Amino acid sequence: MVITGFPVFAVTVDLVVLTVREGDLHALLVRRGIEPHRDRWALPGGFVLADEDLPAAARRELAEETGIAGPGGHLEQLGSYGAPERDPRGRVVTVAYLAFLPDLPAPTAGSDAAEAQWRPVGQRGLAFDHDRILADGVERARSKLEYTPLAAAFCPPEFTIAALRQVYEAVWGEPLDPRNFHRKATSTPGFVTPTGASTEGGTGRPARLFRQGDARMLNPPLLRRRPD
Amino acid sequence: MVITGFPVFAVTVDLVVLTVREGDLHALLVRRGIEPHRDRWALPGGFVLADEDLPAAARRELAEETGIAGPGGHLEQLGSYGAPERDPRGRVVTVAYLAFLPDLPAPTAGSDAAEAQWRPVGQRGLAFDHDRILADGVERARSKLEYTPLAAAFCPPEFTIAALRQVYEAVWGEPLDPRNFHRKATSTPGFVTPTGASTEGGTGRPARLFRQGDARMLNPPLLRRRPD
């Protein structure tokens, strides 16, 4: 059943998938294999199916584009973008989702993507209004790290305090004091829980391993330095 | 031009319009004059027009439902809701917007609304999935007051520190110490700027009047008490 007398839209989901690689924040981008904007880089995404909820569509696209659907990581709605001229094919509203993943998956090209790659954020020139969507996602991620324990979503199930700190440093783009960060991470209730195990074989003193804690919010928050 | 081969959607905007009346947080609700859910309370909203951007649709609906479109207040996107069965008429995705207004406007019934009223938040039984949307909006408002100076959007252009404090108390639902709040509001850079004028004729000592400052974020933030 279709509502008559009102404008008709197509609805897509687009994904801002972030990970930390080699100390820098990267986003998953695809090179478009079809028009419009063929051969240009864009966010992965696609049309919402006829009987599909929005979060389900986001998870489906994430699985198709990364090959990983299981637990680990984090997925949340970022916002919707629906300017009349944003897609030359017609009136398309996109619901953007934001995902945090550990640096495990190797991207695989999907159906309408010629190529998929992790690329450092901050570059411009994406198709449609994806520059803006990506920038909004990065800013949301920076803010989320302040008052949630979601930095652990960028890490494997067991991680060191140093790995967690490197996530903050990559996302915020500024160095943090390892000693103060260690104190904060281990003293904030529910942020991390020790597993008892330690790393071995690396350089330097072995580090204790932690899992994500059960807190959903950091209390008190871990605020970044605000420039005057 | 319509994209063929993909599902067809209708897109609406729904508004969570909040204000503070008599010390309590209220939302603007309308009693539906048409099916579905005729005679039930719902959020104001309507269909996005063929050549209309999403924020423009939200502002238009806000003007139609409240009779006030000018400056003052605050409007931001809240999120999108698109479960397949959320509207019995068909596949409808709604983009919810969140507005903060001072307690000036008297609501007027719109075209498809039999009645419009300010009603205290926290009541349930709204049409569609509007209970959820309203709850999300209230939670967003509570959080926004922590990190932004948007409490002033609930106040008239010139206001006292006590009025600003009553906004926090109404939105958060907890009392604040007037002396500590006064210190915080006047010492946080860019939160409020004194006008030089004072109230007169009220009970108690006259209070200095302030305008909203030029800060977009509170630094440091004004965190609410977290229950353990």
Place this chain on the structure above:
DNA sequence: AGCCTTATCGTCATGGTGACGAGAAAAGGA
């Protein structure tokens, strides 16, 4: 004048944070 009410300013203890020092625990080389 007294009293009530609200606004504004101070004081004090506590706790979180930034800036560091210092020891602990591994690997690797002379």
Place this chain on the structure above:
DNA sequence: TCCTTTTCTCGTCACCATGACGATAAGGCT
């Protein structure tokens, strides 16, 4: 073996923001 390097972990100290108050200012009211 001993020393250096590296990284992790624990302490110390000063400062600042905050919660919990007391005290004073400045109006209206009886």
